[in-house]
Amino acid sequence: MFYEFGLIGTTASGKSALAIKLASRLGGVILSLDSLCLYKEIDIASAKPNADELSQIRHFGINLVYPDEHFCVGDFIKEYFKAREFAMSNDIPLIITGGSGFYLSAMLGGLSPKLDDSPNSLSNSQIWELVLQNDPEFAAKFSQNDTFRMQKWYQIYTQTSQIPSLWLKQNTTEPIIKNLKIFDIVWDKDELRSRIAQRTKAMLESGLIDEAKGLFAKYPNDVKALNCIGLKESKEFLNGELGDIDPSLNSLNLNDKKSSYYKLFELISTHTAQLAKRQRTFNASKFKDKINVSFESGFEQILANL
Structure with a gap:
């Protein structure tokens, strides 16, 4: 049976893992709300689902364009209609999940005409x-x-x-989606900070620096997508702005708190925690009727509320 619901949460809250588990149980598909996962080649920095996960569950909103190609909320809405049509034609649920609440908010609140970007010197x-x-x-x-x-x-x-x-x-146009049930994965701030640190370490160990090195070699450095958390700090690291680096890049020494590796780890972790705070504030202000769930029991809580 077709129905749709939203699963939001801050970065590193476990949205992707829980969404995949739910989609597997419900026989559904997933529409990613992530503003980085839509880019091809940005795989580690975006914490994109891996190849096995993407092969298990049909995903929309992932690997749509290259980092130097334009993508806007209108493009995302087209992808939403594509995902919804697929789910409806197969009579299966659609799970809308990710950290880019702006896309979801735009679909729930309607769109206004695009105005020209113009410089503004006012504070x-x-x-x-x-x-x-x-x-x-x-x-x-x-x-x-x-x-x-x-x-x-x-x-x-x-x-x-x-x-x-x-x-x-x-x-402003009529809302694209109406009466969407939204679940928000909430974490204690200290626990979330610990998860952020663990994920940052895993990203570095998975080759984040090499990914960044390849992307900055291939694309102009002013490409907006390359200024995301994880890549911009890696650029500073590669430029030697965080201190001397081991040319081999074969070891990540987190025991030496004076090393450039540790500074990179700390910088990414800090910026990610700051992003999580902004996401938490945005979600609380935009999605007033959301249902808070914990990661540990969220699977059962969501199934019970569908």
Whole structure:
């Protein structure tokens, strides 16, 4: 029987593993929400499901484009329709999972017309003054510390000459998905930090540095996808910015806290933990009706709530 549900959580929360386990039990397919897994060749840095996992369960949203190719939310929605059509035609469940809550939020909230990217020299506080003067509805909902929304508000304000809140109401499409049940894998912060450290170590041992070296040799360094966590720190490491490195790159010495290897490990772990915090805040603000589950008992909790 066709139905769909969402499985979200911070990075390193175990979304992919739980989604695969659920898909195997339910006979379903998976749509990845991950903004990195959609890129070919970025395999280790994206923590992409491995070849065996991809062969066991049909996945959508993975290995769609090369790192230097354009991909936007509109492209993702096309992939969603492709996944939904496949699931519906086979009368099986569709599990929508990943850490890029923006894609899910866009499908649940509708899309607004794309505006031109334009440079902006105003600070958040300067934009906030304009917000307070012109758009009290927006000011009541958001904070001046939300840089993305500040920039978006100013973009609409300057390009349309309208009050952004009103313009969005008039120009946002109907939601792509309605009444989606969403499960959120939650972890204690210290436990999650430990999982992040373990995953970072595993990524390094699996060849993250070599992956980064190959990608930066093949593509221009200003390609946006190569500025992701894991690759940008590896670039600093390869450039010697974290200290001297062993030219052979054959050993990862995490016992020497002064080594460039350990600095790389710490930098990736720290940046990943910071990302997890942002994801946790975003999910809490955007998906008010989500059902919190633990990783250990999430399988049973989700099955009981479907």
